[in-house]
Structures are given as structure tokens and as C-alpha cells.
Amino acid sequence: MIEPVAGHDFTKETEQPHIVYKRSTDEFQRAARDLCNVTGDTGSRIIARRALNSRKREPARSNGAKSYTLELLVVLDKSLLDYHGKFDVENYAASLFHDVSLGVRMQLTIVRIIRLEVEENEMNLSMNQDADTTLRRFQEWQSTMNPGDDSHPNHHDCALLISKLDICVSRDLCGFTGTSTIAGTCDPTKGAAIVRDAGLPTGYHIAHQIGHTQGLAFCLEDEPQDHHFPSAEMLPGVMYNGDDQCRLRYRTGARQCDMGITCETLRCALPGRGCVSARKPPAEGTPCGEKRWCYRMKCLMVGERPGVTDGGWADWSSWSRCSRTCGSGVAYAVRRCNRPPPSGGGSYCVGDRKRHRICATDPCDLNAPSFRDAQCAEFNDWVFPEDGKVHRWVAYNLPEDLKASENPCALYCLSETNLVTSLRPKVVDGTTCYRGIRDICIGGVCREIPCDLNMESTAVEDVCGVCRGDSTSCTLKQGTLSFTTQSRLKKITDAPAGSRNIRIEMVEPTKSRIVVRTRSTKTVLIDGNRLGMFDVPGSKAWLGTIRPRQEALNIPGPITEDLVILVLPKENVTLKYSLGLKRRTPRKPEFSWNFIDWEKCSAGCGPGEQISKPRCVEKIGGLVDDSYCSHLAKPDAKVRPCNEASCVPR
Secondary structure, three states, rough: EEEOOOOHHHHHHOOOOOHHHHHOOOOHHOOOOOOOEOOOOOOOOOOEEOOOOOOOOOOOOOEEEEOEEEEEEEEEEEEHHHHOOOOOOHHHHHHHHOOOOOOOOOEEEEEEEEEOOOOOOHHHHEEEEEEEEHHHHHHHHHHHOOOOOHHHHHHHOOOEEOOOOOEOEOOOOEEEEEEEEEEOOOOOOEEEEEEOOOOOOOOHHHHHHHHHHOOHHHHHHOOOOOOOOOOOOOOHHOOOOOOHHHHHOOOOOEEEEEOOOOOOEEEEEEOOOEEEEEOOOOOOEEEEEOOOOEEOEEEEEEOOOOOOEEEOOOOOOOOOOOOOOOOEEEEEEEOOOOOOOOEEOOOOOOOOOOOEEEEEOOOOOOOOOOOOHHHHOOOOOOOOOOOOOOOOEEEOOOOHHHHHOOOOOOOOEEOOOEEEEEEEOOOOOOEEEEOOOEEEEEEOOEEEOOOOOOOOOOEEOOOOOOEOOOOOOOEEEEEEEEEOOOOOEEEEEEEOOEEEEEEEEOOOOOOOEEEEEOOOOOEEEOOEEEEEEEEEEEEEEEEHHHHHHHHEEEEOOOOOEEEEEEEEOOEEEEHHHEEEEEEOOOOOOOOOEEEEOOOOOOOOOOOEEEEEEEEEEEEEEOOOOHHHHOOOOOOOOOEEEEEEEOOOOO
């Protein structure tokens, strides 16, 4: 067994000393060790072929240390129920979570407890000492018990099976405290852990296994339903004294040794074995003398607890080097929760752990390789493991493959043999993600950058393409057009010189292509066969995708030459277009608060709520920055009930 030496602060030290214990096959020695088994997702290789599944991620999220809620399904198998008999197992299970700490501000909420009392239960029949097989079967079983809608009161983010069975990875390698899949939480088929009941210290093992399952856990940000499951207000050692803890950890008949009570190590007398050390301290609140109890491995007066210290943020670090030299790179600064670090059960820091800013905003030379091309080219001297050959790689810029499109911040590359592969799970910060003219990847997430390039800003670009503008510097031209499948180009609109903020969007995914050419010479500037930035007279132009195969064009302008915007309708296609034409006479703007749209229903099934927040709009130009309405009384947000679909029980 390997365990860390006490007294070392992992928040300040990059290396931490550990104690190594020689392994023993003795039953009671194994009961005193803490070994855990974890598995990795075999699909998450660096080289991800097109056929591999990739799960769609949510849009941009802060990387701050916000508060999370882990909704937990707790399953008690028959071996546990048989061992404890008529003992209050639900209350015992709830008490195991008293000291669960994951190093982040996370609330564990039990949404459901299932007792596997019948021997013939499917999951009971699947239980055996093979950790990997049992975990795989439990993962499959718990997914069938989980309502698909995250807002369902019984939906769980992670499932926990508590058992008295020994956990083994082979016939001769047993004594593991638990098993789980790394970063499995929020994956419906991987979010599960198995823990062997070892008495009240099982709470630490639960925290350890749940910690393994944490990854990109965006499902943990919803609030739980109130289930009123029992929760322990008193310390666990008060409810379960030393004799109880020995019996729970070992077997019926075990009791605390009479050789003197210590708060540093729980010692248990086992029938026929004498006094053995559990190598764990007794639970908080365990009596250690007349009107005294154990707390933080010290024997104190009952009711006395050392002061709890909440964590505090240290100062921000200096800004990192910019990720790019041109074309909008990203720099970051970090801070740590170590001034002071949380102790005595104190709370972890809440807030942003990392912040970003835009840097190197000068445009790159359009004749130079794109930033994605440069990242793919880094693998040109690399032997591709799937065929053992060296390839020349370029960026895969027009991802027809849905899996590639749904993860726009992965580095998908194309070889000279037309092999498409993900060579990195994340591109370098500042790489465009083809969803908007200012959308870039930060930390593997596609984020929209405000028009003033300030990451903390709420600035809005008006219809004329002016950041924080009032929509009066141009005349708006807009419309919607539909075309049937044809093999020739069809005109969407003319864009005369002086036009600004030219936007073309396909309403639905299609194989059609947006094309831009000059009006006078009919020179094709954008042929629709490649995504990215382009030069047009007087401006840059951007062609990207809103969703897979749903193109969008944006030309900020003002352009200095007449252009024609066309479409090649390879399939039936509907497009929306808008552009700001040069205004000859000024006009006075008129602003008001208005309700433009409704947010997504709070529940995917069953009753929920939708919210519409007031936005500042100009009478003709539409949405503008809220500052233009600051002199007007702002109405309250509107709320309406919604019900997307009936919740189907599973």
C-alpha cells in the first residue's frame, strides 16, 4: 500500500512524500489498507478516428471554482444488507458522507437509495469479486435506472454501489476499497463507482472514488430536488462508538481494544486474533475519555472543535505569454486557493481560478499557413500508429463529419491520403472554431469574444457592425430567400460599396455553398469549399458554420467595391441575409426595452419555466448595447410555464 505522509500541504508542494507498506494476503491486514482500482475510457485515445463517438459539449463555461452539486444514486447490495441485518442501513449510509471532501466546493446530494434485497435481482446476480467486470455491469445497470432528463427529481449524475464483497482485479490481487472510471461523471454509461464497506472510514473511500469520476462535469451545475433523505447533524463517532466502528469495519464480535483509547489510530480486538490496528483514526466524535471526544486526531472536551478556516484566494499571477503572435491570441492568469488554504472542514474558494485576455490582435498574413495548418504540420515527422507511415497533415477545415463539427476545438487534420484524424483533443488557445467571426477556442471550449475584445465585457455590435453603436450609421437591408436544388449559382443579394456588417446565414443544415464574387469582374473571392478568413475589397470576410453543414458568412466592412453574394443550392436551402447600406442623411435613434426571445425551458421533460430578459433595442436597427436604455425604466424579466414533453419513467 502507498499512502501520503501526514503534515504536508499539497497546495504548496509539487512533490509529496508517501509511505510504502509491504502487501500482505492476511484478511485483516487487507482490511486495514486502502487500494483503489480505476479504469480509463478506452475510446479517449489521442488518435481518434472518424468512426469513434465524440460527445457534444456545452458552449463556453467559466473555468472558475464555482459551487457544484453532485446528484448521487446510492445502491446497497444484498451482501451489505445481510451483514448489517436490521441495522438502520439508510442512516448508516448517509453518515458515510459526513466527512466526504473533494477539494472543491461541491455538495453531495442523495437523490435515490435502492436496496437490492432480493437475491435474484439482476444486479445482485452480476456481483462478483472481479472489479472491472462488476463495474462494467453496474455501469450498464445504473444507466437503465436513470431518467434521461437532467431536471428529473430522480436523475443522478453518478451512481454508487456499496457492498461487503471483496474487490479484486485478479485472483491474487484483492483488498481494493473501490473501483471507478476516470472522468466518468456526466457520462450516462460511465458515471458509476463501487466501494467496499469498511465501516465509517468508507466515507473517505467514497470521496476518493467520486474524485476519480470527476472530469468535464458540466452536469453538476443544476440544483437538486429536495428528497429529505436522512443527513447526520451529529458527528459520526457520537452515533457509532468505537465498538460499532470495529464491528462495521471487520465483523460481528469485533470491539475496540481495552488497551487505552487513542485518537490517532482505531484499534480493534478481533475474536481469536487479538488487538489489531485499523491504520485509520476513529471517526470524529468517538469517545476518548470522560466527557471527551476525538476530533481531528486529538482528544478534546466534548463540543470542542478547532476553528474552521475557509479558503481564500491568493493574488493573481502575472499574465502568461500570448498563445499567438497575430490573429487574436489568448493570455491567462491564475490564482490559487491557498491564502489561507481551507482547513478544519472549511469551504473551498468560490470564483474564477483562471482568467483570460485577448492579445496579439494584429491580423495575420493571409498568404501564410493558417494557425490550424501550423498545428497539424507539427505531426509531419510523426509515424502515424494506425498504419506505421509518415504523412503530411493540413487542417481539416470543412468538417462534413458530424463528430468533427460538434467538437470545433479539437485538432482535426487531413493527410495526403485523405485520412481525417483528431491529432489533439484541444487546439492551441486563440484558434478559430468556425462558429463566428470572433469565436475562438479557449481551454478546449468555443467562446464568443465581445466586439470590444474584452473578455469581461457585455458589449453588443449594432446592425451596422459598430461596436456599442446606436444603429443610425447605416440603413438596414434584410430578407429571407429559399431556393430549390439546382446546379447553378443563385443570387442572394447585391452588396454595394460602403456596405457594412454583411451577414448571410443558412436556416438549416444543407450541402449548399455560399459564394462571394466581385460585381464588375466576377472574380470569385469565396467559393464555399473552405472555411476561415478571406480578403475582400476593403475588409476581411469570414465563412464558418453555425452547426454542421450550416454555413454563415460575415463581412464587417465597409467594403470598397460592389460585391455579389450567391449560393450554390446543392440541396433545398433557405437563407437569411442582412447588411447595412451607407446612409446619406442622419436620423435620430429611438430606444426602448423589449423582450426579444425566451431562454430554453428549465426542464427537458415535465413542468418547467422559461425566462425572457429585457434587451435594449433601437426602433429600426434592432438590438443595441443596454447602455442606450439606461435612462429608461427597465422592466422585470418575464416568466412563463413550459412543458417540453412528458417524463417517461425508466
